Amino acid sequence: MSNKTTVTAEPGKQELFITREFDAPRELLFKAHTDPEIYVQWVGPHGMQMTIDKWESYEGGSYRFTHERDGHKYAFFGVNHEILAPERIIGTFEFDGLPERGHVILGKTVFEELPGGRSRLVHQSVFFSVSDRDGMIQSGMERGVNDGYEKLDDLFARLQEPNTAAA
Amino acid sequence: MELPGYTRVSPKRLDSTFAALADPTRRAILGRLAKGEASVAELAKPFKMSQPAISKHLKVLERAGLVSRGLDAQRRPRKLEAAPLAEATEWLERYRQFWEQAYQRLDTLLEEMKKTERKNKQNKKQEKK
Numbered sequence: 001m002s003n004k005t006t007v008t009a010e011p012g013k014q015e016l017f018i019t020r021e022f023d024a025p026r027e028l029l030f031k032a033h034t035d036p037e038i039y040v041q042w043v044g045p046h047g048m049q050m051t052i053d054k055w056e057s058y059e060g061g062s063y064r065f066t067h068e069r070d071g072h073k074y075a076f077f078g079v080n081h082e083i084l085a086p087e088r089i090i091g092t093f094e095f096d097g098l099p100e101r102g103h104v105i106l107g108k109t110v111f112e113e114l115p116g117g118r119s120r121l122v123h124q125s126v127f128f129s130v131s132d133r134d135g136m137i138q139s140g141m142e143r144g145v146n147d148g149y150e151k152l153d154d155l156f157a158r159l160q161e162p163n164t165a166a167a
Numbered sequence: 168m169e170l171p172g173y174t175r176v177s178p179k180r181l182d183s184t185f186a187a188l189a190d191p192t193r194r195a196i197l198g199r200l201a202k203g204e205a206s207v208a209e210l211a212k213p214f215k216m217s218q219p220a221i222s223k224h225l226k227v228l229e230r231a232g233l234v235s236r237g238l239d240a241q242r243r244p245r246k247l248e249a250a251p252l253a254e255a256t257e258w259l260e261r262y263r264q265f266w267e268q269a270y271q272r273l274d275t276l277l278e279e280m281k282k283t284e285r286k287n288k289q290n291k292k293q294e295k296k
Binding site: 004005006007021022024031032038042139 | 277
């Protein structure tokens with residue numbers, strides 16, 4: 001199993017990309033993003049309890065879900081703009097715990113069919129500002145950090161390319 | 168945008184790191200310095216740029232703490248400082264790992280979904296018989 005998640009966030013830009021391949025047909029990948037009973041089982045930070053408060057998986061419908069740990073609740077909500085089975089989902093995303101409203105993210109997730117019953121997910125998030133994007137990347141990612149120097153190799157490889165556009 | 172109680176405090180230094188990294192020439196200079204220290208003249212050569220133009224880029228990189236000056240007083244070689252870059256990669260790497268973990272859970276679920284689908288298909292076939 002060598003399916004690796006790629007995140008591309010060029011410095012100074014208002015967007016980020018996430019790419020990942022899966023050993024499953026895109027119909028199932030699409031279902032895992034639209035069926036609340038499946039979605040709740042994999043999305044969200046490790047060690048947090050996730051509940052879905054609202055789930056209208058159709059165009060114009062809205063959703064809201066909550067992550068909870070140690071009594072702290074973090075709610076996220078948005079509106080589904082387009083749900084085109086099994087190809088793509090377009091919608092908004094916003095964190096409810098900010099001091100002010102309006103830091104909305106527009107997301108597009110595309111499910112591509114690959115040979116051999118496999119599929120590829122390409123997600124693009126567009127933010128109102130660079131600081132919105134950088135804040136999103138910095139927040140809530142309380143992951144243990146491994147040796148940073150190992151990752152330097154990766155960065156150097158990317159630095160030597162003239163431009164690190166998203167694949 | 169910060170998520171209260173949900174945020175790991177991140178150094179302001181990231182801002183200057185990313186501003187410095189936003190330019191392709193500066194990224195290429197760092198790529199060159201990753202292979203070893205180099206003088207301004209040596210750095211200017213592959214870029215078809217004047218030495219003053221390279222010096223300007225180097226100043227931005229120095230201010231961001233990404234580049235420092237070596238000991239040789241004659242050549243005044245520049246060298247790479249890894250610490251801010253480590254922070255910058257860690258920044259994105261944590262976010263990447265967050266999704267990696269979620270997608271690994273999804274991998275497991277997809278395997279289960281595939282099995283269920285296969286069973287359903289078999290059952291339908293048997294019903295037809």
